[in-house]
Amino acid sequence: MAREWQTFVRKYExxxxxxxxxxxxxxxxxxxKYNTKHVRAEIARSRDELPGADVLWLRGESGLRAEQPYYVRIIEELPPYVPGHxxxxxxxxxxxxxxxxNR
Known part of the structure; x- marks a missing residue:
């Protein structure tokens, strides 16, 4: 059974x-449910482009959910943080x- 995930972006694009x-x-x-993971993943617009992928819902800055899902395949789980200030x-x-x- 495919899992469902969500992520937040400023703008859907x-x-x-x-x-x-x-x-x-x-x-x-x-x-x-509601656990957050930092991952390297492959993202696609359709299930056909990424067979066996999980569903990924996008939410914008205001919290509104995109009308159509994207699809995600997790490549690797990363530490639960990113270096920063x-x-x-x-x-x-x-x-x-x-x-x-990408280097």
Whole structure:
């Protein structure tokens, strides 16, 4: 059974299709529901592009959920944090971590 996850973005178009790093929250019923994970994952717009993938719901800054889901396959779980400074923009810290990963 496919799991369901959600992630937050400033704008829906900010989500990178393909391999990326992001924080995802588990929406699958059970004892792990609402747990957050920092992952390297592959993202696609349709299930056909990523067979066997889990459902990924996007929420924008205002909390509104996108009408259509994306799909996600977790490649690797990462430490539950990204290097940064207190009160730093988490999206900026993730962007730096992504650049390090792409080297």
């Amino acid at each position: 900010d989500l990178k299709i393909g391999k990326t790093q992001l924080f995802i929250k588990d929406l699958t019923p059970g004892p792990e 207190a009160y730093e923009d988490v999206f900026a810290a993730l962007e730096r971590a992504q650049k390090e990963w």
